Amino acid sequence: MPRILITGSTDGLGRAAALSLLEDGHEVVVHARTEGRLTAADDLIGSGAxxxxGNLANLDEVHDLARQANAIGVMDxxxxxAGVINGPVLAVNVVAPYLLTAALDRPGRLIYLSSSMHRGxxxxxxxxxxxxxxxRHSYSDSKLFVTALMxxxxxxxxxxxxxxxxxxxVPTRMGGPSASDDLRLGHVTQAWLAVSDDxxxxxxxxxWHHQRVETPHPAVYDTGxxxxxxxxxxxxxxxxxxTRGR
Known part of the structure; x- marks a missing residue:
């Protein structure tokens, strides 16, 4: 079965995706910022994850996180x-995904969490x-950048x-209690993209948004x-x- 690494998977959408994929019989690698935070995933680990x-705001720890993941094996x-809406938004939302993309043994699929706010x-x-x-740069900027990275x-x-x-x-810890979208749908698309043969x-x-393709900010596909x-x-x-392929 496919092996899937999910960053920021001790709560929220990451945890929901991990649980869904585990229940479907896939091999899941969960990620926590610290050893203490990992206890929130004890049930997932008990189910085989x-x-x-690693702290995604720290370059050295991101390098070490990549080494840990590579030691487990190639991720499918x-x-x-993982993401933050305040604080070091570029470090966590853009730099960490970039560095993991570059440092991990080549996976078959990469799914980056964006936001409709990237259009702003x-x-x-x-x-x-x-x-x-x-x-200087906002959460919206960071999500535009990571979508362009994709x-x-x-x-x-x-x-x-x-x-x-x-x-x-969605009403996760980051989204807040006022969020108006359905939490039950928040993880579905990324989990589906990780394993589907559609x-x-x-x-x-x-x-993507809720398993439908949408048009992102025009800068996303600007090669310059x-x-x-x-x-x-x-x-x-x-x-x-x-350089891999094209």
Whole structure:
């Protein structure tokens, strides 16, 4: 059965996706920020999930997280679920998915969590504080950037399927109690994309909402913006995106 790594899987949508995939008989690798946070996934681990630990805001810990995951084996899919709405949004929402994409042994599928709010983001990387929180770039910017990262990977890596998913505004810890979308649907699309043999799920480079393809911000498919983003992330992390395929 496919092996799926899900970042940020101790609560919210990540946990829901992990539980769903475990119940369907898939091999799941859950991720927690710290050893203490991992206790929230004890039931998942008791049901057969493996685990990795690392703070996604810390480059050294992201490197170590990749080493832990590679030691388990090649992932068939990675769901880049973890995210923050305040604080180091670029570090967690963009840099960590980029570095894990570059450092993990090549998975067959990559699913990046986006947001409808990415459409309010600006494709302006000027003064980006990739490792901190200077307030210059917003959550919306970070989700635009990670959606463009998805498109860049889809364009450049033949044989790897990459998608971005808007899970909706759901009442998780990050979404808050006022969120109006159905929590039960929030994890379904990314879990489906990780394992489905549906031809739609196997067509790379798409932006999804509730198992329907939507049109993202025009900058997502702008190859010039993609190149600039990859260059800045490579400079910040010291790790370039390997050439695989195209």
């Amino acid at each position: 493996r685990s990795v630990i 899919a990675v769901i880049h679920n 983001g600006s494709p302006d990387l000027t003064g980006a504080d990739w490792g901190g929180d200077d307030g 498109a860049a990977v889809a364009e450049r890596w033949e044989g790897t399927i990459a998608h971005a998913v808007d899970p909706g505004w 031809p739609e799920a196997l067509t790379t480079g798409r932006y 913006f993609q190149e600039q983003l990859l260059e800045e992330l490579a400079e910040h992390t010291g790790v370039g995106l390997p």
